[in-house]
Amino acid sequence: MSENLKISRSQVSVVLNKLVKENKLVRIESKPFCFISVEYLKEKGIPFKDSVYASLDDLLSNKEKKDFEKLVGMNHSLAQTVKQCKATISYPPNGLPMLLYGSTGTGKSLIAKLTYEWARNQGVISKNGQFVQVNCSEYANNPELLTANLFGHVKGAFTGAEKDNEGLIALANNGVLFLDEVHELKAECQEKLFLFMDQGIYHRVGDNEKWYKSNVRIVFATTEDPGKVLLKTLIRRIPMTIMIPNLEERGTQERIELLYYLFHQEEKRLNCQIKMSNKVYNVLLQSKMPGNIGQLKSSVQSCCINSLFDKMDDELVIHLNHLPQELLQQVYKSKKAVLDDDEYIFIDDLQSYYNGTKEIIQLNENLLESFRKYRDEHMTLSNFMKAEKNYVQKYFDNLIFRKKESSQIDYYNRGIQHIFDLIESRYGLKITNNETLAIASFLDEIHHEYHDLRSWFLKHEEECDDLYQLLQEEFFRATKVSLEICEYLKSYLEMDMYSIIVCVFIFYVYNDKKDSRLTQKAAVILAHGFSTASSIADAANRFLGQYIFDALDMPLYVDTNAMIEKLNLYLDHIGKVKELYLLVDMGSLEDIYKGLHIENANIGIINNVSTPIALEIGNGIRNHVEMEDLFKNTIDAFHVGLTYHLEKNKLKQPVILCSCASGLGTAQKLKLMLEQSFPDGINLDVKTLNYSELIELGKKNAVFEEYDVLCVLGTLDPNIEDIPFVGIEDLIIEDTFSDFNQYFKDYMDEDQLNQFDKNILHNFSLSNLMNTLIILNPIKLLEQVANALDVLQKYLQIRFSNRTCFGLYVHICCLIERLVVSRMGEYKPSENFLREHKDFVEYVQKAFTPVEDFYGVEIPTEEIIYIFNYVKNN
Numbered sequence: 001m002s003e004n005l006k007i008s009r010s011q012v013s014v015v016l017n018k019l020v021k022e023n024k025l026v027r028i029e030s031k032p033f034c035f036i037s038v039e040y041l042k043e044k045g046i047p048f049k050d051s052v053y054a055s056l057d058d059l060l061s062n063k064e065k066k067d068f069e070k071l072v073g074m075n076h077s078l079a080q081t082v083k084q085c086k087a088t089i090s091y092p093p094n095g096l097p098m099l100l101y102g103s104t105g106t107g108k109s110l111i112a113k114l115t116y117e118w119a120r121n122q123g124v125i126s127k128n129g130q131f132v133q134v135n136c137s138e139y140a141n142n143p144e145l146l147t148a149n150l151f152g153h154v155k156g157a158f159t160g161a162e163k164d165n166e167g168l169i170a171l172a173n174n175g176v177l178f179l180d181e182v183h184e185l186k187a188e189c190q191e192k193l194f195l196f197m198d199q200g201i202y203h204r205v206g207d208n209e210k211w212y213k214s215n216v217r218i219v220f221a222t223t224e225d226p227g228k229v230l231l232k233t234l235i236r237r238i239p240m241t242i243m244i245p246n247l248e249e250r251g252t253q254e255r256i257e258l259l260y261y262l263f264h265q266e267e268k269r270l271n272c273q274i275k276m277s278n279k280v281y282n283v284l285l286q287s288k289m290p291g292n293i294g295q296l297k298s299s300v301q302s303c304c305i306n307s308l309f310d311k312m313d314d315e316l317v318i319h320l321n322h323l324p325q326e327l328l329q330q331v332y333k334s335k336k337a338v339l340d341d342d343e344y345i346f347i348d349d350l351q352s353y354y355n356g357t358k359e360i361i362q363l364n365e366n367l368l369e370s371f372r373k374y375r376d377e378h379m380t381l382s383n384f385m386k387a388e389k390n391y392v393q394k395y396f397d398n399l400i401f402r403k404k405e406s407s408q409i410d411y412y413n414r415g416i417q418h419i420f421d422l423i424e425s426r427y428g429l430k431i432t433n434n435e436t437l438a439i440a441s442f443l444d445e446i447h448h449e450y451h452d453l454r455s456w457f458l459k460h461e462e463e464c465d466d467l468y469q470l471l472q473e474e475f476f477r478a479t480k481v482s483l484e485i486c487e488y489l490k491s492y493l494e495m496d497m498y499s500i501i502v503c504v505f506i507f508y509v510y511n512d513k514k515d516s517r518l519t520q521k522a523a524v525i526l527a528h529g530f531s532t533a534s535s536i537a538d539a540a541n542r543f544l545g546q547y548i549f550d551a552l553d554m555p556l557y558v559d560t561n562a563m564i565e566k567l568n569l570y571l572d573h574i575g576k577v578k579e580l581y582l583l584v585d586m587g588s589l590e591d592i593y594k595g596l597h598i599e600n601a602n603i604g605i606i607n608n609v610s611t612p613i614a615l616e617i618g619n620g621i622r623n624h625v626e627m628e629d630l631f632k633n634t635i636d637a638f639h640v641g642l643t644y645h646l647e648k649n650k651l652k653q654p655v656i657l658c659s660c661a662s663g664l665g666t667a668q669k670l671k672l673m674l675e676q677s678f679p680d681g682i683n684l685d686v687k688t689l690n691y692s693e694l695i696e697l698g699k700k701n702a703v704f705e706e707y708d709v710l711c712v713l714g715t716l717d718p719n720i721e722d723i724p725f726v727g728i729e730d731l732i733i734e735d736t737f738s739d740f741n742q743y744f745k746d747y748m749d750e751d752q753l754n755q756f757d758k759n760i761l762h763n764f765s766l767s768n769l770m771n772t773l774i775i776l777n778p779i780k781l782l783e784q785v786a787n788a789l790d791v792l793q794k795y796l797q798i799r800f801s802n803r804t805c806f807g808l809y810v811h812i813c814c815l816i817e818r819l820v821v822s823r824m825g826e827y828k829p830s831e832n833f834l835r836e837h838k839d840f841v842e843y844v845q846k847a848f849t850p851v852e853d854f855y856g857v858e859i860p861t862e863e864i865i866y867i868f869n870y871v872k873n874n
């Protein structure tokens with residue numbers, strides 16, 4: 001609507017809500033809000049009482065919120081509380097006594113009242129049963145009066161008892177008696193209460209003859225630790241103690257919902273719309289409130305009262321100066337800037353804040369979304385991992401950024417410090433203090449959003465499990481570490497670790513750089529004894545500061561076959577590796593090797609493993625020492641009793657695959673050009689493949705079985721899973737050339753890569769010229785032009801990009817041939833250009849003099865202008 005009217009959303013909101021106040025519209029608060037004209041409802045004969053309804057269904061059934069529906073948090077932080085209250089009050093036959101225990105202002109009285117309303121609405125207690133509330137602290141100095149008020153008294157029982165009084169217990173017959181601040185109940189009164197709780201009978205004060213009966217359900221409440229302040233005999237009679245959480249523990253979203261609820265009450269009461277400055281909103285949202293919801297409520301009311309004096313029209317605008325003193329003081333103490341801002345939040349808009357998808361759910365949604373793309377083959381594994389890692393990293397960064405202060409987070413933080421110390425010593429995985437804080441906040445989010453998280457998980461369980469399965473298969477190490485973290489967290493925090501949470505940790509722990517190196521190499525220690533292998537691996541990983549070794553502990557008396565079986569199981573788990581280092585304590589190395597199910601990998605096995613040997617090998621792995629050298633060095637260093645067995649023949653040879661949609665001929669030319677471009681001493685294999693075959697059979701083509709295909713080079717991307725594609729044009733564009741370069745990093749050093757780059761450019765230009773030049777020898781001409789351009793670059797003191805070089809090579813070579821053939825030279829020199837770019841013209845002429853002399857031509861000024869423009873766009 002705001003778009004159509006070309007006015008802001010908040011202006012529209014003001015007008016619509018004004019019409020609601022004037023009883024011209026009814027507001028439906030489902031998302032998005034909608035407004036229905038009162039006239040229309042009347043015309044259609046739809047009955048309605050209120051001006052605001054939670055949903056259309058509520059309007060049509062004319063439904064008001066009843067009992068627990070009025071409790072903010074009933075489906076979240078208070079879900080368990082509500083469940084316990086319902087079960088206790090309705091426990092057959094007459095309910096059970098219950099004790100609500102929580103700090104001041106947490107909502108104990110409200111919950112007691114709503115429990116009563118619920119029981120009445122459900123028919124658990126009869127319609128005539130009343131809710132009778134007694135605050136015991138009001139009688140702290142006069143316990144006799146409390147006893148008399150509770151149990152009733154007869155006329156003349158004490159001074160001032162001018163007539164009989166039946167007492168509150170009688171009044172609460174068939175209903176609920178709520179005894180607030182029960183720790184103030186004095187011993188004499190308690191005795192009488194015990195008898196009543198046990199047998200349902202009592203005497204009125206002043207009459208010890210007559211017994212009275214009443215059928216009452218009792219709800220107690222206290223702010224003090226029941227174990228410390230209540231008599232054991234009383235505690236024994238209360239089978240259910242229900243903890244009510246502090247405001248701090250209810251999560252941000254619920255606090256926003258409370259703010260909406262409390263302000264909305266004031267809007268109704270004052271019959272006007274309320275908005276508050278962003279600063280006020282933040283103070284109300286973040287300030288410490290020892291008085292909990294009670295304090296939040298009184299703060300909201302104070303704000304409204306204070307701002308009433310400044311009210312100009314139908315709107316109440318709340319600024320920092322309207323806040324109650326104690327909150328303002330917190331703002332000043334925090335030493336942050338306290339200027340108010342002019343961004344406002346309308347109370348109605350708060351709903352979208354707490355109704356919006358919670359961040360942790362959004363994160364999970366994003367993770368599954370990318371997983372689906374990967375599963376439906378719209379994404380490669382590495383891009384999928386990048387995307388997932390990015391989501392998780394952003395989420396955690398955000399948690400650190402929004403760092404909340406809460407005792408719960410402190411508690412988690414302290415606990416997990418210890419867990420991550422353990423993880424560091426086992427896997428060499430370093431987690432910084434900031435990161436543990438983010439993880440603590442993450443656990444806090446899980447705790448607060450537990451109910452939503454749980455229902456989300458149950459809805460997506462199968463997909464989450466599939467995602468987990470994939471990660472377990474592809475990223476064995478990250479999974480192993482994450483599983484261990486989750487195991488510790490589970491036993492420490494008694495939290496359910498759903499598979500999606502394990503996945504979040506896997507993405508968090510997964511380090512593409514470290515893991516890609518590690519996934520290429522696996523190192524495992526296998527030894528007999530309860531934890532011999534684990535101890536050696538732990539010690540070596542710790543000293544090396546990196547997770548290098550896995551460990552397989554074997555029972556003392558098992559033979560080589562059992563060892564092999566366990567190893568194969570492990571190998572199935574770790575997925576593809578290019579090098580496997582096996583450190584064993586005993587057994588025939590030949591036999592072990594023969595039994596292994598592993599293909600396409602170099603395998604090295606060494607015996608008599610000990611911590612120093614593991615350190616030596618681990619250090620070599622870390623520093624990329626070649627496998628054979630590493631084993632030789634280790635034997636040299638340790639001499640005694642060490643032997644090794646090496647199998648190198650199973651490694652696939654690397655190859656570059658040329659395949660062009662334009663035909664095999666182009667692919668063959670490409671192959672030749674590539675081979676000619678390799679610097680001296682580099683003999684990488686280049687193969688060609690028919691494009692249609694490549695598309696049709698994909699990964700099933702024999703070439704993938706036989707070779708390790710580094711990339712496909714061609715004209716059109718055949719989209720082969722996990723195999724990168726490089727387009728021909730990328731070879732001559734400097735930016736993308738570096739992408740191509742990366743596939744050769746393991747085979748060429750930096751100088752060779754630079755040479756390769758130059759050769760590619762030269763050979764591509766040449767191949768283009770071969771097809772274009774008719775008379776001149778392209779090889780010779782290109783060499784001369786390339787030299788001239790080198791000289792020109794020196795004169796100009798700039799370096800041309802590959803693309804500029806390529807363009808100029810081709811253009812100038814063709815120009816020279818044109819000049820040679822036509823020998824026209826009829827160009828008109830441009831005087832202006834000659835004047836303004838005297839230097840440039842001179843440089844070109846000087847650089848190209850050898851070429852001009854050789855072919856007997858003169859490059860015309862117009863062409864120099866062309867070169868000038870070309871270089872200008874370099």
Ligand SMILES: Nc1ncnc2c1ncn2[C@@H]1O[C@H](COP(=O)(O)OP(=O)(O)OP(=O)(O)O)[C@@H](O)[C@H]1O
Pocket residue numbers: 070071072073102103104105106107108109110111180223261293294297
């Ligand atoms: N979950 C909630 N949703 C809506 N309003 C709430 C909620 N919890 C508390 N309130 C409101 O906050 C105020 C304080 O709550 P209440 O008096 O029930 O707390 P209490 O724990 O009984 O406090 P005290 O121990 O000081 O008596 C009340 O006005 C109550 O209506």
